[in-house]
Amino acid sequence: MKLVNKILRGDVGAASRLMKDIEDEAPDATDELKKLYPHTGKAYVVGVTGAPGVGKSTLIDTLIKVFCQGAMKVGVIAIDPSSPFTGGAILGDRIRMKYFSKDQSVFIRSIATRGWTGGLSKHTLSMIHVMDAMGKDIVLVETVGSGQVEIDITKIADTSIVALCPGGGDEIQTMKGGILEAADILVVNKADREGADDLKLKLEIMINRRIYSPDQWKPGVFLTQASNGAGVAELMEEIFRHKDFLITSGGLRANREKRARIGLHEAIRSYVENYISEKIANNTYLDNLISDIAERKTDPYSAVSEITDKLIGTTIK
Ligand SMILES: Nc1nc2c(ncn2[C@@H]2O[C@H](COP(=O)(O)OP(=O)(O)OP(=O)(O)O)[C@@H](O)[C@H]2O)c(=O)[nH]1
Ligand SMILES: [Mg+2]
Structure with missing residues (x-):
């Protein structure tokens, strides 16, 4: 139980230790999680999913930066990442060297799926609880993209972002994979590439074909260039617009129950x-x-x- 107090103070070392114990399924981890649980439930969980290489990690890096500029504390859980995070230019090399920072405002952790289906690790929720207890305002979860949309993230996240990019090849396939049900926000990344506007238009047409009741959230499509940050501030604003919608519609409470x-x-x-x-x-x-x-x-x-x-x-x- 000794880790809990340190974690509640935002201690990165203690949080890393508990996360390792969770992954190793060490018996003590359950006792720590029991003590931790009453201190959770405050963090806002954002899922970022999409096919490999669309730029999810780059997008998260840039989001970290804009969230930190807004004085928010950010946690990132990357499931089976194949590309490293830089931690946003704001934190730069310190993260690149250590994979997580001593800086208490950002904490990045990667975990393996270990055969859990749907691109989520069975330990994802516990990891979110640890970051939540550390006092993170936002927890970003990058799920491994298999070419098909990872619907599973919607079960965990408050806001689910599905990222696509032009020339991905699997665009149409992804669209068929229940993308509109899965996404609260659609991102067309690599806006600098040819076909980005076209892809955005296609997605908007798909959305407009559907009927949304006034109390239903209608996903918007955002163009971003994660590599230079263009469009990412607007994306952050949309995340908060969705959060406000969830608060007023009671969706936030429903999400808490879904996770419970x-x-x-x-x-x-x-x-x-x-x-x-x-x-x-x-x-x-x-x-x-x-x-x-x-x-x-x-x-x-x-x-x-x-x-x-x-x-x-x-x-x-
Ligand atoms: N041209 C262009 N390239 C980008 C942009 N965003 C990211 N990239 C590049 O796309 C490549 C893949 O980016 P990642 O962020 O690693 O993509 P990912 O979706 O996290 O990839 P996986 O984790 O392997 O699924 C990298 O070389 C990035 O530099 C962008 O807006 N424009
Ligand atoms: Mg990645």
């Missing part, structure tokens, strides 16, 4: 899995069950019933 639901399900899943592996003292029991399932002597569903029946008040030897 995911958090509970994840806690149940990991608790039950840990409980089972602790209680099953003999690994060959599971191995035998697995080969029985493979040989069709039983099925995974009956195997679960067998395990849970046996586990009530006992230990499987």
